[in-house]
Amino acid sequence: MQNLNKENLNVLGMFAKLILPFIVAFSLYIQVSGDSAPGGGFQAGAVLSAVLVMVDIIFGSEVIFAYFSIRKLIIYASAGVIIYLLPGIISLFLQKGFLNYFALNFLSTEPQKAGIVLIEFGVGMTVFSSLSIIYLKFINLLRNEKS
Amino acid sequence: MNSDLMIIFTLIILNIIGISVVLSKSYTYSLVNISLFSIFCAGLYLLLRAPDVGLTEASIGSCIGTAIIVSVIKNLGEERCNIALSKFSIIFYFILLIVMYKFVVLIPEFGTNASPANKSQILEFYKTSTMNFIGIESLVASILASFRGFDTFGETLVIYTAMICVLIIIEIKIDAKFE
Numbered sequence: 001m002q003n004l005n006k007e008n009l010n011v012l013g014m015f016a017k018l019i020l021p022f023i024v025a026f027s028l029y030i031q032v033s034g035d036s037a038p039g040g041g042f043q044a045g046a047v048l049s050a051v052l053v054m055v056d057i058i059f060g061s062e063v064i065f066a067y068f069s070i071r072k073l074i075i076y077a078s079a080g081v082i083i084y085l086l087p088g089i090i091s092l093f094l095q096k097g098f099l100n101y102f103a104l105n106f107l108s109t110e111p112q113k114a115g116i117v118l119i120e121f122g123v124g125m126t127v128f129s130s131l132s133i134i135y136l137k138f139i140n141l142l143r144n145e146k147s
Numbered sequence: 148m149n150s151d152l153m154i155i156f157t158l159i160i161l162n163i164i165g166i167s168v169v170l171s172k173s174y175t176y177s178l179v180n181i182s183l184f185s186i187f188c189a190g191l192y193l194l195l196r197a198p199d200v201g202l203t204e205a206s207i208g209s210c211i212g213t214a215i216i217v218s219v220i221k222n223l224g225e226e227r228c229n230i231a232l233s234k235f236s237i238i239f240y241f242i243l244l245i246v247m248y249k250f251v252v253l254i255p256e257f258g259t260n261a262s263p264a265n266k267s268q269i270l271e272f273y274k275t276s277t278m279n280f281i282g283i284e285s286l287v288a289s290i291l292a293s294f295r296g297f298d299t300f301g302e303t304l305v306i307y308t309a310m311i312c313v314l315i316i317i318e319i320k321i322d323a324k325f326e
Contacts, residue, residue, distance in 0.1 A: 030202070035283040038198040040291065042302075043206075050206040053214050074314075081307055084300055099296040112281045116292040119299070126303050130310035131211060137317050138215055142222040 016058045023051050034120040035113055041120035045127025052132050061140060070136065073129040080125030087115045150194060157191045169240055172231050174220050178213060185209035195257065199287060 027047040030039030056064055091103035101115025108114045164184045171177035185208035192201035232240075255262035264270075277289040291299055 034292075035285055035288050037285065038287065039202060040199065040288055043199050043202040046203050046206040046211075050210040053211050057214060074310075077307055077310060081303060084303055088296075088300070099300070101293060101296075110282055112289075112293055113283055116281075116283065116288060119292055119296065120288075123299065123303050126307055130306045131207070133310050134313045135211055135215060137313060139218055141317050142218055 012058055016054055020051060020055070023047065023054075027051070031120065031124050032117075035116050041123030041125075042127050044120075045124040045129075046131065048124075048128045049131035049135065052128075053135055056136070056139065061136065061143075064136070068132070070133060073133050073136075077126050077129035077133070080122045080127075080129065083122030083125065084119050086122075087118055154191065154194050157187055157194065161187050161191065169232070169237070174225055174230060177230065178216060178220070181216075182209050182213045185213070 027044045030037065030047070031041060031044035034040035034044075052064060087101055087104055088099040091100040092098050094103040096103040099115075101112045104111040104115050161184065164180050164187065168177050168180045168184065171180060185204055188208065189201040189205040192198070192204060258265075260266070273286065273290055273294065277283065277286050281289045281293050283289055
């Protein structure tokens with residue numbers, strides 16, 4: 001967390017701190033409005049992990065590991081797959097067939113919309129965690145090898 | 148500016164960048180060009196009305212991929228990465244380019260009714276039933292998440308499996324270093 005002090009920031013760091021909330025808000029927007037606007041879970045996860053790459057390059061990996069550990073990210077990725085499976089399993093048990101969102105009519109009056117938003121959330125979690133793990137593992141392997 | 152003109156302009160720039168990637172002598176130079184190529188590809192996808200593909204290209208192709216390759220080259224040292232092409236391979240690539248330009252003409256024009264993608268009956272079904280049957284505005288989201296939900300599940304599993312494979316490969320202790 002040393003790197004986020006104000007004295008240590010250079011031009012690049014100030015600029016990154018300035019645009020970081022906007023990119024995160026944009027990725028949340030394309031995650032939530034996946035049913036009415038272009039975008040969706042995959043794009044939101046990719047943009048969020050691009051933010052993580054930016055933070056890693058400019059501030060260093062310690063800032064990221066203060067919030068996420070690799071273990072936590074693996075749990076998020078697995079949770080994303082399970083969230084995707086949930087509507088499928090519910091509809092399977094209600095005798096409607098796998099991933100038939102009309103079985104979710106106890107959740108809302110628009111069951112298809114509810115199912116789509118739910119699975120997009122799962123896809124977003126999996127994509128963000130997987131891409132972040134691949135990047136962080138790769139980068140830290142190379143950094144440790146050199147030192 | 149007309150949209151068609153913009154598309155042609157972007158394609159010409161893409162060709163120039165691609166040729167300079169092949170002809171570049173140093174890794175730094177070619178990496179900057181590859182990143183630029185990705186950004187112009189994202190713009191091209193936006194012009195061809197596929198903004199979601201453009202978002203993916205911009206974030207994965209131009210940010211994450213470039214970051215990984217840059218750090219690999221920084222750690223390996225640029226003198227160990229020799230990418231200068233021989234004359235034979237440059238001639239081979241140009242012959243390949245000419246063959247590709249010859250066959251690219253045969254692809255039907257973008258967005259016409261003559262192209263096989265727009266002829267199929269299933270597209271009409273998707274178009275009409277997105278609003279009536281699914282009840283959402285986005286055609287892409289309805290196909291991706293509802294009609295083809297099982298395929299998207301497979302896609303998610305592919306990314307998850309890729310992550311597991313990277314973890315396994317990196318965690319294994321390598322005795323013999325790559326030399």
